[in-house]
Amino acid sequence: MENPNESIAHAPLPTPKTLKQRKNILIQMTRFIGINLKMVKMIRKGHHPMEKKVK
Amino acid sequence: MAKVLILGAGVAGHTAALHAKRMLGKENEIIVISPNSQYNWIPSNIWVGVGKMSADQVTFPLAPVYKKKGIIFHQALAQEIHPEGDLTTDSGFVTVTYTDPSRKGETAKVEYDYLVNATGPKLNFAATPGLGPDGHTVSVCTFGHAIEAAKSLKDAIAIMKSGKRQSIVVGVGHGTCTCEGAAFEYTFNVEHEIRAAGVRDLADITYITNEYELGDFGVGGLVFSQNGFQTTSKLWTESLFREREIKAILGAHVEKIEPNEVHYELVDGKKDVLKFDFAMLLPPFRGVDMKAFDRNGVDITEKLFAPSGFMKVDADYSGKPFEEWLASDWPKTYRNPLYPNIFAVGIAFAPPHQISKPRKSPNGTLIAPSPPRTGMPSGIMGKTAILSIRELIKSGANASVASASMSDMGAACVASAGSGLKRGSAASMTMYPVVPDYVKYPNTGRSLEDTFGEIGLAGHWIKLLLHYMFTYKAKARFGWYLIPE
Numbered sequence: 012m013e014n015p016n017e018s019i020a021h022a023p024l025p026t027p028k029t030l031k032q033r034k035n036i037l038i039q040m041t042r043f044i045g046i047n048l049k050m051v052k053m054i055r056k057g058h059h060p061m062e063k064k065v066k
Numbered sequence: 067m068a069k070v071l072i073l074g075a076g077v078a079g080h081t082a083a084l085h086a087k088r089m090l091g092k093e094n095e096i097i098v099i100s101p102n103s104q105y106n107w108i109p110s111n112i113w114v115g116v117g118k119m120s121a122d123q124v125t126f127p128l129a130p131v132y133k134k135k136g137i138i139f140h141q142a143l144a145q146e147i148h149p150e151g152d153l154t155t156d157s158g159f160v161t162v163t164y165t166d167p168s169r170k171g172e173t174a175k176v177e178y179d180y181l182v183n184a185t186g187p188k189l190n191f192a193a194t195p196g197l198g199p200d201g202h203t204v205s206v207c208t209f210g211h212a213i214e215a216a217k218s219l220k221d222a223i224a225i226m227k228s229g230k231r232q233s234i235v236v237g238v239g240h241g242t243c244t245c246e247g248a249a250f251e252y253t254f255n256v257e258h259e260i261r262a263a264g265v266r267d268l269a270d271i272t273y274i275t276n277e278y279e280l281g282d283f284g285v286g287g288l289v290f291s292q293n294g295f296q297t298t299s300k301l302w303t304e305s306l307f308r309e310r311e312i313k314a315i316l317g318a319h320v321e322k323i324e325p326n327e328v329h330y331e332l333v334d335g336k337k338d339v340l341k342f343d344f345a346m347l348l349p350p351f352r353g354v355d356m357k358a359f360d361r362n363g364v365d366i367t368e369k370l371f372a373p374s375g376f377m378k379v380d381a382d383y384s385g386k387p388f389e390e391w392l393a394s395d396w397p398k399t400y401r402n403p404l405y406p407n408i409f410a411v412g413i414a415f416a417p418p419h420q421i422s423k424p425r426k427s428p429n430g431t432l433i434a435p436s437p438p439r440t441g442m443p444s445g446i447m448g449k450t451a452i453l454s455i456r457e458l459i460k461s462g463a464n465a466s467v468a469s470a471s472m473s474d475m476g477a478a479c480v481a482s483a484g485s486g487l488k489r490g491s492a493a494s495m496t497m498y499p500v501v502p503d504y505v506k507y508p509n510t511g512r513s514l515e516d517t518f519g520e521i522g523l524a525g526h527w528i529k530l531l532l533h534y535m536f537t538y539k540a541k542a543r544f545g546w547y548l549i550p551e
Contacts, residue, residue, distance in 0.1 A: 015304075033523060042524035043527050046494050049518060053476040
């Protein structure tokens with residue numbers, strides 16, 4: 012088993028630009044819509060218990 | 067008129083109760099039995115545990131909601147299931163002991179035609195000596211526990227403000243725990259609060275988990291498609307740990323907790339001790355302590371329940387090796403094979419096997435994250451059981467019933483990494499399906515199109531939105547049923 016902290020030490024670190032984007036209100040508003048749409052799509056795909064009836 | 071009895075009023079049970087009343091109407095009787103007087107939106111306990119939400123914001127009394135909807139509510143603890151009745155009645159019944167202060171200690175028999183077991187887990191702190199609020203660590207499993215956790219964290223921050231270093235440990239307190247996602251969330255919320263208090267340089271934060279790799283979350287990890295590449299939840303999670311300077315101990319079984327010391331064993335058999343000043347460790351789960359008896363009073367608990375205490379349903383419990391399991395082993399209808407008028411949903415059903423690969427240390431210690439089945443899947447299962455009961459009432463015992471396998475169901479997980487409308491952050495993840503299906507998706511077991519992860523402020527807003535949306539739904543306010551599970 013590898014030392015997890017060595018692996019963590021070599022993990023990619025977000026650039027200052029990425030960190031800024033993660034907090035940018037305008038960018039995050041678009042991501043809010045984008046992530047919600049993705050979630051709705053995923054929910055629609057898997058929430059049909061009556062379409063797959065079994066004996 | 068059919069009597070539908072629902073045991074438990076958490077996400078699965080409460081969802082089942084509201085849908086039962088809506089779908090089965092006035093002709094049928096809907097009864098809920100729960101030892102708790104309050105509904106608790108558990109995902110937000112994380113914020114109670116860092117002092118960012120009060121108990122009132124994550125709970126509300128169940129009785130007024132049930133009264134408004136015409137659902138009979140007994141605040142009581144279910145203790146025995148008699149699926150065949152007894153010598154005095156042919157009807158199945160459950161014996162209960164009231165926890166309602168006005169009837170405390172009274173016992174009763176509650177008869178049913180259809181039973182939905184949604185009792186959730188027993189928080190098995192006893193599995194690890196010294197674990198939990200009665201031992202030496204805190205928890206966020208209930209709102210009461212989370213309030214205590216927030217107080218302890220506040221004390222630790224106050225000590226850091228006085229200039230003294232503190233060792234903060236967050237994670238899971240046993241090799242067979244589940245809900246690693248919640249431990250992950252709490253880790254990052256704690257880190258966020260300590261940073262916001264201006265004492266981050268005085269905190270050594272360690273995440274201790276039974277996961278073999280970071281990002282496993284009890285579901286064997288995820289593969290995402292990102293910027294034209296396939297990436298893993300391992301890399302993604304490690305990046306977050308590096309960014310926030312949090313250390314990790316992986317593949318760990320916590321053996322015991324002593325004052326300020328976590329004693330643990332790793333997958334490779336090595337044992338070590340981790341010192342702490344503040345520790346929040348989640349307990350392992352097992353089924354609640356319910357017994358079952360046949361008509362003659364013979365104990366049939368082992369027939370109805372798996373050794374873990376969770377109820378057996380239409381899953382493959384043949385115990386085949388981990389490498390041989392299939393997505394089709396997972397239950398579809400959540401009906402008990404012996405008594406098909408009994409359903410078990412949410413955490414209450416016995417999963418057929420782990421999703422994350424189980425491992426044993428050379429000393430024989432099992433280190434195996436248990437499959438998560440909380441939140442979105444729990445709600446879907448609760449609704450599915452009621453859809454099936456509706457068909458059974460309408461068309462008889464041979465009716466086709468609804469199906470919702472976790473191998474054909476997605477889940478969204480928004481793991482908060484710090485609260486605040488402008489400064490908050492969260493890891494938003496979806497996976498489809500929850501249980502990987504390597505026949506349908508040979509490479510990664512899941513649809514790359516519907517499995518993704520992203521970190522940012524938007525995730526915090528989504529978590530907040532989900533908090534208000536699901537609280538609204540649970541209160542059965544106007545149009546509640548339009549909000550998906």
